[in-house]
Amino acid sequence: KNIPTIPFYVTLLPLLFDVDQKDIFELYLREPLEKYGAVKLFFGSRWNIVVSRPELLAQMFKDEDTFAKSGNHIKIPYGVISAYTGENVISAHGAIWRCFRKTITPGLQFFDHEPMVKNAQLFCALVDKQLDVSTPEPAILCKEVNGTSNLSNNSTNEVAMPELIQRLSLANISEVALGLDMGTLTKPNSELHAKLKNVKKNIFKSLYLNFPMLDRLPIPSRQLTRAYVEDFRKCLMDSVRDSLVNNYSFEQTKFASSDLIRSFNRCDITEKQLIDNLIIIMVAGHENPQLLLTTLFYMFAKHGKWQSRIRAEVQACNSQKLEDLPLLNSFIFECIRLYPPLSQIINRCTTKNCMLGKDVMIPKGVYVGYNNMSTGRYTTAWGDTCDKFLPERWGDNINDIMSEWRHRKNTCAMSAFHGGRRACLGEKLALMEVRITMAAVLQDFKWTLAPDWVDKVTPAGPLCPAGLKLCFSRLYASE
Numbered sequence: 001k002n003i004p005t006i007p008f009y010v011t012l013l014p015l016l017f018d019v020d021q022k023d024i025f026e027l028y029l030r031e032p033l034e035k036y037g038a039v040k041l042f043f044g045s046r047w048n049i050v051v052s053r054p055e056l057l058a059q060m061f062k063d064e065d066t067f068a069k070s071g072n073h074i075k076i077p078y079g080v081i082s083a084y085t086g087e088n089v090i091s092a093h094g095a096i097w098r099c100f101r102k103t104i105t106p107g108l109q110f111f112d113h114e115p116m117v118k119n120a121q122l123f124c125a126l127v128d129k130q131l132d133v134s135t136p137e138p139a140i141l142c143k144e145v146n147g148t149s150n151l152s153n154n155s156t157n158e159v160a161m162p163e164l165i166q167r168l169s170l171a172n173i174s175e176v177a178l179g180l181d182m183g184t185l186t187k188p189n190s191e192l193h194a195k196l197k198n199v200k201k202n203i204f205k206s207l208y209l210n211f212p213m214l215d216r217l218p219i220p221s222r223q224l225t226r227a228y229v230e231d232f233r234k235c236l237m238d239s240v241r242d243s244l245v246n247n248y249s250f251e252q253t254k255f256a257s258s259d260l261i262r263s264f265n266r267c268d269i270t271e272k273q274l275i276d277n278l279i280i281i282m283v284a285g286h287e288n289p290q291l292l293l294t295t296l297f298y299m300f301a302k303h304g305k306w307q308s309r310i311r312a313e314v315q316a317c318n319s320q321k322l323e324d325l326p327l328l329n330s331f332i333f334e335c336i337r338l339y340p341p342l343s344q345i346i347n348r349c350t351t352k353n354c355m356l357g358k359d360v361m362i363p364k365g366v367y368v369g370y371n372n373m374s375t376g377r378y379t380t381a382w383g384d385t386c387d388k389f390l391p392e393r394w395g396d397n398i399n400d401i402m403s404e405w406r407h408r409k410n411t412c413a414m415s416a417f418h419g420g421r422r423a424c425l426g427e428k429l430a431l432m433e434v435r436i437t438m439a440a441v442l443q444d445f446k447w448t449l450a451p452d453w454v455d456k457v458t459p460a461g462p463l464c465p466a467g468l469k470l471c472f473s474r475l476y477a478s479e
């Protein structure tokens with residue numbers, strides 16, 4: 001009661017028309033969410049409540065017993081998505097969640113970032129190689145670093161970003177958290193990657209996200225997707241066995257996967273729970289940074305002056321740590337505010353009749369979620385400039401910037417990484433990954449948006465520029 005209902009067809013619009021998430025947000029969600037702080041929204045074959053006002057989010061995140069996590073394994077146990085990610089640290093609740101979280105926390109908080117440095121260099125080499133392929137004459141050599149020259153007229157140095165960024169983020173998570181070398185940056189067709197692509201291409205179809213009950217029917221294409229899922233899960237587990245179990249290397253290493261194996265050996269978790277958690281580390285650990293990296297590449301291309309300023313900052317930083325650079329970090333935080341990679345998440349269910357804030361009455365058994373895109377652009381929280389890209393809003397020195405970041409997270413005005421007890425366990429890793437990657441690429445290349453790329457974000461689900469294409473040029477002499 002006391003909140004508006006968004007017309008049921010709104011989440012189906014991307015199925016029928018050429019609209020993206022930003023269009024839908026502006027047309028249907030922004031105003032009611034801003035005014036009421038929560039709305040009723042049809043998604044996944046049911047009516048849900050989606051919250052965006054920071055104070056209401058704070059209540060929801062805090063009161064975990066009333067707004068209990070209820071992931072796909074409970075919501076749609078028959079769904080192909082549930083077969084993919086099972087019961088894991090993100091979806092679980094109560095004692096099982098505590099056990100999972102305790103197990104994987106050390107590996108995700110204390111890790112070796114050297115593979116990310118090496119992979120950023122491999123990534124630059126792959127971009128470089130594409131320039132050689134796509135440029136009939138030698139690539140432009142730009143000695144000057146002021147970012148003023150307009151490269152967008154040269155369409156021969158175009159690079160399609162999605163596949164490359166995915167290869168990078170997979171390499172990073174598999175080496176840093178899982179202790180595996182998937183070979184995504186060194187081989188053109190890593191077996192695990194090929195299988196994962198098959199799963200991703202088929203599983204997140206809008207139709208099945210909106211009507212998951214279709215997964216109850218024996219639809220041949222869906223059954224095939226289920227088989228791809230099983231095959232991928234088995235292949236990942238086989239790789240973990242080869243890299244960590246059979247040679248006992250899990251005993252000497254501190255990867256999140258090593259801790260999961262130890263936990264399984266102690267019978268704290270079952271084999272299925274072991275695989276479910278390996279899968280979610282792989283999935284959340286590569287997909288979310290992949291989305292953020294895509295947004296960062298896009299925003300650097302769109303804001304050439306920032307690209308030049310931050311390049312100069314990175315070049316001058318010597319041994320100073322990347323997490324101490326004010327421009328780089330405020331740029332990243334501002335991108336996350338405007339383009340939170342997980343724009344909307346609905347995976348909690350009320351365990352009793354309750355009140356959200358002072359006047360929203362919610363019965364037991366209702367699915368409740370949150371809309372990060374709206375919270376990041378909430379006028380009451382961010383002021384009249386909420387739609388403007390202003391990295392300087394975070395502060396002008398690193399201490400202020402970091403304390404503003406923490407303050408915004410604590411007050412739930414920045415909810416892109418959740419917060420509280422269920423805060424994202426990969427935030428530190430993801431931020432480190434994007435700093436390292438962007439610093440490496442900024443030093444080797446400058447880039448603009450490809451002139452023929454249509455400026456759109458993804459139609460639904462995870463948020464980032466759709467099918468991003470960029471024009472690169474080298475900042476060093478090619479051999």
Ligand code: HEM
Pocket residue numbers: 089090091101108177280281282284285286288289292340341342345347415416417418421422423424425426427429430
């Ligand atoms: C830009 C990158 C990332 C973003 C924006 C992000 C965002 C989030 C969000 C919003 C949640 C809460 C989900 C919910 O409400 O159900 C979450 C949880 C989680 N994330 Fe991330 N994530 C990122 C990267 C990562 C990475 C690299 C990992 C590494 C494996 C990771 C691991 C986790 C885990 C384990 C949880 C569950 C925490 C819990 O419930 O105890 N995330 N993340």
